[in-house]
Amino acid sequence: MAVDVRSQFEEEPSAIHPDRVKRSPRLRAAFGRLAPLAVLIALLAALGSFAPSFLSLYSLRVLAGESSAILLLAIGQTLVILLGGIDLSMGALASLASVLIAIALPKAGALGLLGVLALTMLIGAGQGFVNAKAQIASFVVTLAGLGLWSGAALTIAHTTIPVSEGYEAVGWLKGRIFGVPNAFAFSVATLLALAAALRWLPFGRHVYAIGLGEVAAILSGIHVARVKVLAYALSGLFAGLTGMLMVARTYSGNPTIADSLLLPSIAAVVVGGTAITGGYGSLQRTLVGALTIAVLRVGIAVVGLDPAYEPIAYGVLVAGGVALTIDRSKTGIVK
Amino acid sequence: MTEPVLRVENLSKGFPGLQALDGVSIEINSHEVVGLIGENGAGKSTLLKVLAGLYPADQGRILLRGRETSFRSVAAAADAGIGLVFQEQSLLPNVSVAENILLGYEGEAVRFGLYDWRSLYRLAAVQLDKLGSKIPPDAATQSLSFADRQIVEFAKVLAIEERTRHEPVILLDEPTSVLESEEVDRIIALIKRLRERASVVFVSHRLDEVLRVSDRVYVMTNGRCVAERDPRHCDVAELQQLMLGRELSIAYDNRSARPSAAPDNVRLRVRDLSQAGRYEGISFDLRGGEVLGLAGVQGSGRDALCRTLFGAESADSGQFLIDGAFVRFENPADAVEAGVGYVPAERRVEGIIGGLSVKENMTLAHLREVMRGPFIDPRREGNLAARWIDRLRIKTPSPKTPTGNLSGGNQQKVVLTKWLIAKDLKILVLDHPMRGLDVGAKAEIFTLIHDLARSGIGILLIADTLEELIALSDTIVVMRDGRISGRFQSSEPPTQLQILERMV
Numbered sequence: 001m002a003v004d005v006r007s008q009f010e011e012e013p014s015a016i017h018p019d020r021v022k023r024s025p026r027l028r029a030a031f032g033r034l035a036p037l038a039v040l041i042a043l044l045a046a047l048g049s050f051a052p053s054f055l056s057l058y059s060l061r062v063l064a065g066e067s068s069a070i071l072l073l074a075i076g077q078t079l080v081i082l083l084g085g086i087d088l089s090m091g092a093l094a095s096l097a098s099v100l101i102a103i104a105l106p107k108a109g110a111l112g113l114l115g116v117l118a119l120t121m122l123i124g125a126g127q128g129f130v131n132a133k134a135q136i137a138s139f140v141v142t143l144a145g146l147g148l149w150s151g152a153a154l155t156i157a158h159t160t161i162p163v164s165e166g167y168e169a170v171g172w173l174k175g176r177i178f179g180v181p182n183a184f185a186f187s188v189a190t191l192l193a194l195a196a197a198l199r200w201l202p203f204g205r206h207v208y209a210i211g212l213g214e215v216a217a218i219l220s221g222i223h224v225a226r227v228k229v230l231a232y233a234l235s236g237l238f239a240g241l242t243g244m245l246m247v248a249r250t251y252s253g254n255p256t257i258a259d260s261l262l263l264p265s266i267a268a269v270v271v272g273g274t275a276i277t278g279g280y281g282s283l284q285r286t287l288v289g290a291l292t293i294a295v296l297r298v299g300i301a302v303v304g305l306d307p308a309y310e311p312i313a314y315g316v317l318v319a320g321g322v323a324l325t326i327d328r329s330k331t332g333i334v335k
Numbered sequence: 336m337t338e339p340v341l342r343v344e345n346l347s348k349g350f351p352g353l354q355a356l357d358g359v360s361i362e363i364n365s366h367e368v369v370g371l372i373g374e375n376g377a378g379k380s381t382l383l384k385v386l387a388g389l390y391p392a393d394q395g396r397i398l399l400r401g402r403e404t405s406f407r408s409v410a411a412a413a414d415a416g417i418g419l420v421f422q423e424q425s426l427l428p429n430v431s432v433a434e435n436i437l438l439g440y441e442g443e444a445v446r447f448g449l450y451d452w453r454s455l456y457r458l459a460a461v462q463l464d465k466l467g468s469k470i471p472p473d474a475a476t477q478s479l480s481f482a483d484r485q486i487v488e489f490a491k492v493l494a495i496e497e498r499t500r501h502e503p504v505i506l507l508d509e510p511t512s513v514l515e516s517e518e519v520d521r522i523i524a525l526i527k528r529l530r531e532r533a534s535v536v537f538v539s540h541r542l543d544e545v546l547r548v549s550d551r552v553y554v555m556t557n558g559r560c561v562a563e564r565d566p567r568h569c570d571v572a573e574l575q576q577l578m579l580g581r582e583l584s585i586a587y588d589n590r591s592a593r594p595s596a597a598p599d600n601v602r603l604r605v606r607d608l609s610q611a612g613r614y615e616g617i618s619f620d621l622r623g624g625e626v627l628g629l630a631g632v633q634g635s636g637r638d639a640l641c642r643t644l645f646g647a648e649s650a651d652s653g654q655f656l657i658d659g660a661f662v663r664f665e666n667p668a669d670a671v672e673a674g675v676g677y678v679p680a681e682r683r684v685e686g687i688i689g690g691l692s693v694k695e696n697m698t699l700a701h702l703r704e705v706m707r708g709p710f711i712d713p714r715r716e717g718n719l720a721a722r723w724i725d726r727l728r729i730k731t732p733s734p735k736t737p738t739g740n741l742s743g744g745n746q747q748k749v750v751l752t753k754w755l756i757a758k759d760l761k762i763l764v765l766d767h768p769m770r771g772l773d774v775g776a777k778a779e780i781f782t783l784i785h786d787l788a789r790s791g792i793g794i795l796l797i798a799d800t801l802e803e804l805i806a807l808s809d810t811i812v813v814m815r816d817g818r819i820s821g822r823f824q825s826s827e828p829p830t831q832l833q834i835l836e837r838m839v
Binding site: 200201202208218220221 | 645647666667670671677679681685686687689695700706709710711753
């Protein structure tokens with residue numbers, strides 16, 4: 001009978017799951033909202049007590065730098081997940097971007113960089129267009145994209161391409177502002193700008209509306225396809241920005257450099273408490289999630305565990321984070 | 336007197352911002368059909384869901400055959416002999432009737448982990464026989480009509496009987512709300528049949544049905560049980576009055592209060608509109624201030640026509656003009672841009688977005704009205720929402736409440752507001768605007784439609800019943816097999832029979 005239950009909760013004047021344990025609903029909601037932050041703080045505290053040097057200015061700086069790439073990817077991913085989709089192509093696209101940027105910088109400098117970013121945005125928009133117009137699931141479109149962009153990157157560059165000239169166009173990301181790595185400051189600044197856009201621009205409202213009820217959104221006259229294309233274009237752009245960051249960090253482009261960042265970036269979104277089913281969540285939550293993932297990465301090294309445990313930790317965190325933070329009454333059936 | 340099968344004592348259940356049940360006490364006797372009525376939000380559905388184990392009660396006792404019980408799940412309630420037939424059907428469309436009926440309780444029909452289809456069909460047939468139904472157990476569920484699926488739901492609940500040695504208590508949550516009248520008769524007959532094997536609680540908004548089928552009627556308002564009546568000494572008017580706590584002031588026939596539409600002001604002109612396989616050669620005019628009712632059975636093309644006028648489907652040939660200008664809609668967004676609003680029949684999926692707040696739903700189609708430059712202005716949005724909540728008397732704890740938490744009638748008011756906030760609304764297409772609403776909410780929506788028409792909007796209406804259609808419409812256009820088969824003016828209102836003759 002479990003499947004029957006879902007529709008029953010929608011009209012009923014309750015937003016709560018029929019939990020058998022009596023708990024104040026308001027408390028419960030607050031718990032759900034704050035759980036990701038609590039996890040982050042607990043993780044920091046645990047690592048701090050294990051290795052006090054971990055909380056030093058230096059290692060926090062390393063931590064911030066470490067989280068920037070994941071954060072950039074997770075920002076784009078958040079938009080797509082809020083729509084109810086997922087973008088599996090982001091890592092591959094970021095790798096491709098790093099290769100293209102490494103090639104473009106010596107030839108065209110900053111202009112070349114902008115060209116590559118525009119191209120990634122266009123690629124993202126294309127994926128969004130196929131998803132929205134051809135009605136192919138985002139999972140499928142972006143999985144195909146993953147193959148395509150990975151293949152393209154490997155075809156263009158079989159191995160690492162060092163940036164011989166024009167590095168200064170991306171070099172500013174290596175600097176610091178008030179002790180904060182520029183890369184991190186840049187990521188957080190874009191996150192805040194986009195968060196403001198989600199809150200105050202119709203685009204943001206429409207993203208949430210589509211994530212929560214696409215049919216009603218269509219019948220309210222929202223240009224659903226347009227919103228989707230824009231969201232995927234932004235996720236493409238953020239993949240491009242991640243590629244740029246990678247070039248800044250390694251002075252080179254590499255056809256697989258960002259591939260391994262896809263899972264942690266999705267984990268960041270989910271651990272932050274954004275519902276994988278769309279409509280619930282925010283970029284602020286993604287910031288918390290990305291920091292959690294970064295702490296975990298660095299923490300594993302600090303504690304001296306085999307780095308092979310890293311993906312295992314992501315897996316546990318994703319499942320655990322979802323279990324802790326998601327409001328099940330709002331997501332209903334799980335597929 | 337014998338002990339009632341089910342006794343509910345002083346039951347309470349609260350949700351955030353709402354006390355859904357506030358000390359309800361009822362009794363259900365063996366082989367009795369108990370009617371439960373009340374406005375939307377009165378707590379009927381919540382009561383059923385507590386009884387069926389979907390929600391835990393905050394306070395109070397449930398005694399089943401004299402023993403205090405509380406169920407932790409629907410399965411536990413079913414094992415004790417209480418079954419709920421949901422308001423929305425809950426069958427799996429892609430499997431057979433028999434699988435649905437025995438889902439989760441296949442018992443001897445499963446051998447070595449595999450279905451033994453013969454005994455599965457036999458066991459299912461036992462349940463269907465109880466209802467005298469001829470539905471083949473191996474039929475694909477999705478191929479059945481809505482009414483037949485309802486029978487399968489009943490059979491599924493009756494299967495409880497075999498698992499408990501007692502006769503079951505069956506809870507029916509508005510089993511007839513979306514059925515056409517001849518199908519309703521079948522369901523009513525079935526409920527009478529159920530009485531021979533079970534005790535039944537019957538929730539419905541159709542008071543005449545409740546009177547026809549029930550042995551006793553409880554009236555609920557605001558989470559309390561306010562009256563108990565014997566249907567033999569009671570009529571619909573009295574029940575309505577009890578439900579509302581006041582005389583029902585709005586009768587259906589107040590057409591005289593409405594000024595007739597100005598003949599020169601044609602808001603929508605449809606000419607020779609056709610869509611292959613759906614409708615053909617449709618022409619009519621809709622004037623400002625006019626309510627044009629579209630009559631027709633399912634498949635007559637009226638729904639497709641409405642969706643075309645809103646841009647959700649496109650016509651193959653023909654044209655339509657709004658305020659004298661040719662329009663062509665690629666999608667609903669174009670229609671909204673042109674000043675058309677659409678209140679869909681599937682309110683909870685197509686009308687509202689349950690997870691968005693009341694104010695966000697209100698401004699969804701016309702965000703421009705609350706924007707300052709390129710930004711949404713939260714203050715203007717809040718003010719606008721507060722104004723409309725006040726104006727339409729929408730019952731909500733706050734404008735920020737998720738719309739899914741409101742009752743059906745209040746949700747519908749939110750959907751209407753979505754279009755009403757537009758400054759230049761020209762045409763409003765209402766697709767079953769009163770579906771699933773109770774008497775009080777219907778009366779309010781009814782008045783609202785009248786007021787809207789008076790403001791000069793052209794209204795295209797598909798109604799749930801002919802009675803509603805006749806009461807609301809100035810002009811009635813009847814469709815049959817995709818063509819217009821009759822037209823009536825309110826100056827000489829047609830009878831239901833006259834319309835029906837042209838429909839079939």
